[in-house]
Amino acid sequence: MASTKFMGLLLAVIHVAMSKVEVPKISLNDGNQIPILGLGTYGSAKDIARMRQAINWAIEAGYRHIDTASLYGNEVEIGQGIADVINRGLVKREDLFVTTKLWNDKHARDQVVPALQESLSRLGLDYVDLYLIHSPESEKADGTSANIDYLETWQGMEEAKRLGLAKSIGVSNFNIEQIDRLLANSNIPPAVNEIEVHPSLTQTDLVAHNQDRKIVVMAYSPFGFLVSRNRPSAVSLRADDPALVKIAQKYGKTTGQVVLRYLIDRGMIPIPKSTDQNRQRENIDVFDFKLTRDEIETINSFNSNTSIF
Ligand SMILES: NC(=O)c1ccc[n+]([C@@H]2O[C@H](COP(=O)([O-])OP(=O)(O)OC[C@H]3O[C@@H](n4cnc5c(N)ncnc54)[C@H](OP(=O)(O)O)[C@@H]3O)[C@@H](O)[C@H]2O)c1
Structure with a gap:
């Protein structure tokens, strides 16, 4: 009985070890390393209830x-999941970003x-690897504008980094003008700009502008309209588009x-x-193939400047 249980555990460990993918890392402009694919976690109450298991x-x-x-x-819930995987000996804190x-x-x-x-305190951590200003817009509790300049907010972000509470700091939803103004008026440049990018919103100029300034672009809502959204997607790319399916079949992958x-090959996360x-x-499971320049251009051509938000 005990040996059957042991074998079961051993097989489970072997299964985990064999099916684990190694995600490459790149350097941020402050020297820290970041894995080039991450797990998004925004969702419904049902998702929140599943989050601890999802992290495991x-x-x-x-x-x-x-x-x-x-x-x-x-x-x-994410903190509970992180505590689980550390307690299970799967990873150490420093392995996570x-x-x-x-x-x-x-x-x-x-x-x-x-x-x-x-x-x-909610995450149960001593530091985060990356702290972002979620949006350049400030609000009061009632949702009206608080008129606080994000340059002021950035001074608080720089302090968070100096205190070691955030290893790296960055922004999200900043446009070209906001990035330039921040770069011209900060001591520490943002390491990351997290923005919406997918085939229906390719953001070519904004992505290049960040990358030219050594700011890594994290691409949120990467599937765009390939997955169902609470917005009409009449003009947007669908998962069964023949051109996408053709590329997917070539590599034996899903669309x-x-x-x-496509996002990784454009240098994004x-x-x-x-x-x-x-x-x-x-x-x-996207680290055993690479798109050609033509395939990237084909996907770029789906751009309709359509945001899911
Ligand atoms: N900074 C910001 O302002 C901002 C804004 C939006 C999002 N984000 C971040 O970016 C993350 C990703 O964006 P997102 O959640 O909006 O969109 P997304 O990752 O493009 O899509 C998520 C949706 O696709 C489904 N899905 C995932 N993998 C799938 C697959 N292989 N086949 C079919 N369906 C699949 C998910 O459902 P299941 O969970 O059921 O698989 C979920 O409904 C967020 O979770 C959040 O962390 C940041």
């Missing part, structure tokens, strides 16, 4: 980079570090995997969200 599955599959935000209301974000209602300089400390590879074990495994 993701780490087993090879994910080492997790993207959350105070807005998502899931930092506690955890990103969280400052919400718009905490943009005053002296609110930034306390807001991060609250996120850290979703092709789109993730996609953060696909899934709380489903099989889809998580599918989404990370």
Whole structure:
């Protein structure tokens, strides 16, 4: 009986070891390393309830980079998942890259570090690997504008980095003008700009502008309209588009995997969200093929400047 149990455990460990994908890393402009694919975590209450298990599955599959935000209301569950995988001996804290974000209602300089400390307490961590300003827009609790300049907010972000509470700092949803103004008025440049990029919103200029300035682009909502959204997608690319299917068949991949590879091959870091074990495994299985320049151009041609938001 005991030996059957032992064999079962051994087989489970072998299965995890064999099916784990190694995600490559790149350097940020501050010298820290970041895995080039992460797990998105924004979702419904049902997703939040599944998040602890989803983190366990993701780490087993090879994910080492997790993207959350105070807005998502899931930092506690993500922290529980992280504690599980560390306690199970699958990873050490330093193997993980955890990103969280400052919400718009905490943009005053002296609110930034306390807001991060609250996120850290929910996550059960001493530091995050990356802290982002979620959006350049500041708001009051009632949702109206607080008129706080993001340059002021950035001073709080720089303090968070100096205190070691965030190893790297960056922004999200910043446009070209905002990036330039931040670069011209900061001591520490942002390491990352997390923006919406997918085949229906290729953001060619904004992506190049960031990359030319050594700011890594993290691509959110990477599947765009390939997956169902609460928005009409009449003009947008679908998962069964013949040109996409043709590329997918060439590599023996799904069209979703092709789109993730397209973002990686454009030098970005996609953060696909899934709380489903099989889809998580599918989404990370993109490191055994590479698109040609023509295939990247084909996918670029689907651009319709359509945001899912
Ligand atoms: N900074 C920002 O302002 C911002 C904004 C939006 C998003 N984000 C971040 O980016 C992450 C990703 O964006 P997103 O969640 O909007 O969109 P996404 O990752 O493009 O798509 C997620 C949706 O696709 C489904 N899905 C995942 N893998 C699939 C597959 N292989 N086949 C079919 N369906 C699949 C998921 O359902 P299942 O979970 O059921 O698989 C979910 O409904 C977010 O979770 C969040 O971390 C950041």
